[in-house]
Amino acid sequence: MSGRENNAATRRYHHGELREALLAAAEMELSEKGEDGFSLRSTAKRAGVSHAAPAHHFRDVTALLLGLAQRGFERLTATMKEEQAEAGDDPEALYVASGVGYIRFAAENPALFQLMFGPRSQHGVPTEFAKAADASFSVLVNAVARLRGAEFLKTEDGWRDVAAAWMMVHGYAYLAIGGKLGWLTDQSFDRQRPVIADMVRRALRL
Amino acid sequence: MSGRENNAATRRYHHGELREALLAAAEMELSEKGEDGFSLRSTAKRAGVSHAAPAHHFRDVTALLLGLAQRGFERLTATMKEEQAEAGDDPEALYVASGVGYIRFAAENPALFQLMFGPRSQHGVPTEFAKAADASFSVLVNAVARLRGAEFLKTEDGWRDVAAAWMMVHGYAYLAIGGKLGWLTDQSFDRQRPVIADMVRRALRL
DNA sequence: GAAAAATCTTGACACTGACAAAATTGGCGC
DNA sequence: GCGCCAATTTTGTCAGTGTCAAGATTTTTC
Numbered sequence: 195m196s197g198r199e200n201n202a203a204t205r206r207y208h209h210g211e212l213r214e215a216l217l218a219a220a221e222m223e224l225s226e227k228g229e230d231g232f233s234l235r236s237t238a239k240r241a242g243v244s245h246a247a248p249a250h251h252f253r254d255v256t257a258l259l260l261g262l263a264q265r266g267f268e269r270l271t272a273t274m275k276e277e278q279a280e281a282g283d284d285p286e287a288l289y290v291a292s293g294v295g296y297i298r299f300a301a302e303n304p305a306l307f308q309l310m311f312g313p314r315s316q317h318g319v320p321t322e323f324a325k326a327a328d329a330s331f332s333v334l335v336n337a338v339a340r341l342r343g344a345e346f347l348k349t350e351d352g353w354r355d356v357a358a359a360w361m362m363v364h365g366y367a368y369l370a371i372g373g374k375l376g377w378l379t380d381q382s383f384d385r386q387r388p389v390i391a392d393m394v395r396r397a398l399r400l
Numbered sequence: 401m402s403g404r405e406n407n408a409a410t411r412r413y414h415h416g417e418l419r420e421a422l423l424a425a426a427e428m429e430l431s432e433k434g435e436d437g438f439s440l441r442s443t444a445k446r447a448g449v450s451h452a453a454p455a456h457h458f459r460d461v462t463a464l465l466l467g468l469a470q471r472g473f474e475r476l477t478a479t480m481k482e483e484q485a486e487a488g489d490d491p492e493a494l495y496v497a498s499g500v501g502y503i504r505f506a507a508e509n510p511a512l513f514q515l516m517f518g519p520r521s522q523h524g525v526p527t528e529f530a531k532a533a534d535a536s537f538s539v540l541v542n543a544v545a546r547l548r549g550a551e552f553l554k555t556e557d558g559w560r561d562v563a564a565a566w567m568m569v570h571g572y573a574y575l576a577i578g579g580k581l582g583w584l585t586d587q588s589f590d591r592q593r594p595v596i597a598d599m600v601r602r603a604l605r606l
Numbered sequence: 607g608a609a610a611a612a613t614c615t616t617g618a619c620a621c622t623g624a625c626a627a628a629a630t631t632g633g634c635g636c
Numbered sequence: 637g638c639g640c641c642a643a644t645t646t647t648g649t650c651a652g653t654g655t656c657a658a659g660a661t662t663t664t665t666c
Contacts, residue, residue, distance in 0.1 A: 228519050244615050313434050316578050365571030372522050450646050
């Protein structure tokens with residue numbers, strides 16, 4: 195025997211997967227306490243290591259949160275593609291589905307979503323982070339491209355369409371999280387779908 | 401003489417207007433260091449008082465920031481009405497102007513704007529705060545009402561219009577602040593106005 | 607199998623927000 | 637004028653935070 199059971203992993207001196215464990219612990223910490231109230235020491239405790247252990251995997255607390263946000267973008271991309279997959283291949287349905295996925299992710303991961311677009315994620319982010327964020331953005335861009343044509347996207351009006359779509363879904367997501375849309379968000383997400391579809395279509399005047 | 405000059409006020413033992421001075425200092429602190437990095441002790445120092453002085457005017461740091469956010473909403477309301485005043489009395493121009501004001505305020509006070517809609521301002525806010533926030537919202541609601549008719553606003557479709565308008569301006573504001581709209585925000589605000597008008601009109605399919 | 611690198615722990619430091627107790631001041635009745 | 641009370645501010649303290657340095661332990665490499 196060798197005392198190899200613990201919270202998150204086999205618990206020897208060298209954890210082995212501490213980086214992953216820290217990200218998982220950080221997500222729990224984030225969704226429980228919010229970005230304010232988030233504590234590095236507390237997440238370390240959650241992962242079953244000492245308070246200084248994270249330093250070898252993340253330079254500082256911002257680096258940890260940025261790593262978490264990066265994972266968030268990857269999952270956001272996945273959620274949008276998920277919705278797309280269930281929408282068939284009609285371009286308009288595909289476009290709407292992208293927006294629905296965006297908003298569903300935000301509703302299911304409110305604290306994480308706010309972190310992904312919060313002040314920490316704005317200036318001077320590492321390249322990998324920017325790539326993950328761009329990938330999410332691209333899902334929307336591609337959906338609009340399939341609807342309007344790839345050529346159109348190179349024009350000013352094309353970018354306006356993309357921007358409008360993004361603004362609309364982002365605004366929906368943010369206000370919903372903030373509880374400003376009580377008459378909507380009191381209902382189940384499935385009952386919001388037609389409203390979301392309406393909103394998303396407005397952005398492109400569909 | 402009586403040693404009555406200092407940073408913010410006349411600097412006797414009883415400050416006299418400490419509450420105001422703290423809010424002013426807090427806004428500087430916020431725009432310089434952001435919501436992360438905001439320090440109560442540092443703002444107290446800015447206002448020229450000891451670290452525990454704010455306690456008698458604000459229960460804790462959240463109460464101070466909420467007071468600041470409340471002022472923010474009052475100024476947001478003012479900015480929207482300002483734009484309305486310069487827009488004549490055409491209902492559509494009035495509606496567009498409301499959105500422009502919303503976005504201009506956000507662009508001019510990014511950190512404050514994020515505070516006003518951040519996690520701190522979401523659950524269990526004091527009544528006065530909610531009133532100030534509602535007042536800002538009402539400017540938009542009234543603009544839509546003047547455009548669509550007050551009766552229409554009581555219907556589901558009416559609320560959808562209001563929500564769509566809010567989502568669009570909020571999304572624009574947030575993405576602009578986050579630097580996601582570089583091709584737009586690199587330009588002066590006045591050159592953004594036609595784009596903003598376009599976006600805001602999309603929300604109501606005008 | 608020993609040396610080197612990576613990983614984790616312990617200990618320390620300055621800083622933070624919050625609380626308690628003492629000090630200072632302004633306002634009130636007299 | 638005087639004295640007392642309440643409001644305000646200061647000083648002192650405490651637990652908790654993020655980060656750094658040094659030591660302990662393990663894995664890897666040669």
